[in-house]
Structures are given as structure tokens and as C-alpha cells.
Amino acid sequence: MDGIRQRARSSAARCGGIEWTPAIGARRKQQRNQRIMALSRRTRAHHYSVYVVELSDAVWNEARFRRANPDYVLGKPFVYVGMTGVDPDVRFDKHKAGIQSNRYVREFGLRLVPHLYEMYNPMPYDGARDMEVELAIGLREAGYGVWQA
Structure with missing residues (x-):
């Protein structure tokens, strides 16, 4: 467990002081997927x-x-x-x-x-x-x- 915390601290230092957590990663992934879906809906609206x-x-x-x-x-x-x-x-x-x-x-x-x-x-x-x-x-x-x- 100590190694995980140490890696999180070092990644926080690399990311401008923001500590990465699984919740942040999931939120970013969800936002990215929403952007992709919105784009695909716009470009493929007339494909039926x-x-x-x-x-x-x-x-x-x-x-x-x-x-x-x-x-x-x-x-x-x-x-x-x-x-x-x-x-x-x-x-x-x-x-x-x-x-x-x-x-x-x-x-x-x-x-x-x-x-x-x-x-x-x-x-x-x-x-x-x-x-x-x-x-x-x-x-x-x-x-x-x-x-x-």
C-alpha cells in the first residue's frame, strides 16, 4: 500500500499538484465518452x-x-x-x-x-x-x- 501512495504523490507532483484518484479518472473517461458520443451523433445523424x-x-x-x-x-x-x-x-x-x-x-x-x-x-x-x-x-x-x- 505504501508503494501505491508514493506513486500517487509522485504523479500528483507531475500533474501540477492535483492528486489522481480513481474517481477523477472515471469522471474524465465519462466526459471523454460523452464528447465522442455527441460528435458521432452529429456526424451520423442521417445514416439510417x-x-x-x-x-x-x-x-x-x-x-x-x-x-x-x-x-x-x-x-x-x-x-x-x-x-x-x-x-x-x-x-x-x-x-x-x-x-x-x-x-x-x-x-x-x-x-x-x-x-x-x-x-x-x-x-x-x-x-x-x-x-x-x-x-x-x-x-x-x-x-x-x-x-x-
Whole structure:
């Protein structure tokens, strides 16, 4: 214990007479983390995206999907609409790998359909959350078979 006190005194001499304590170190670390988080929030405020995945025709055999799409127009594609904080390509790969995936995308997902969502991205979190719902409603009204979790 004596060696620790001696090192603390010598570090206090090096730091202009302020003795370092674990509480001071924790407070400085917390302040640094708050500055970093504030900076990252400012720079990454608009990094969310909506995305649309085309689903295979076999999804129409799922009763839940049919019940969710009573106004489906024959011949229109089946799609999944989602939102993400990462690149839509990365998110699609995660779906297919079974990582935080939606069952319909994992089993029936074919490809991303960028022309249906590119014009909206990137956006803030609240905008992406709302746009996911709006895009799903719009596609459903256009006759698409839509699954939106």
C-alpha cells in the first residue's frame, strides 16, 4: 500500500499538484465518452435507410402473408420493406445468413430492389421509421404483396 501512495504523490507532483484518484479518472473517461458520443451523433445523424427486398412467388403459399395482403394484384411482385442503420446490402446479407433476420427474407428473399428505395436514403432514425411504414402502405396500395415487420 505504501508503494501505491508514493506513486500517487509522485504523479500528483507531475500533474501540477492535483492528486489522481480513481474517481477523477472515471469522471474524465465519462466526459471523454460523452464528447465522442455527441460528435458521432452529429456526424451520423442521417445514416439510417429503408430498403425493399423482392420475395419469391412461393411466399404466396404462406397463409399469414396472404391474410396481410388481401388487395394483392395478380402479377405484381412480393416484397419485404425494412429499415436499417447499416448499408442495405449488408443488412440483406445478414438476413440471408440468419442474423437478426426476418423469416420471409431468409427463406424467400431474392434480391434488393434499389429503384424503390434509393431516393429516400439516407435519413435520420425517426424519418426511416416513418418512411418504412409509408413505403409499405404505398406499395400495398399499388397492388404489391408487402410484408413489413
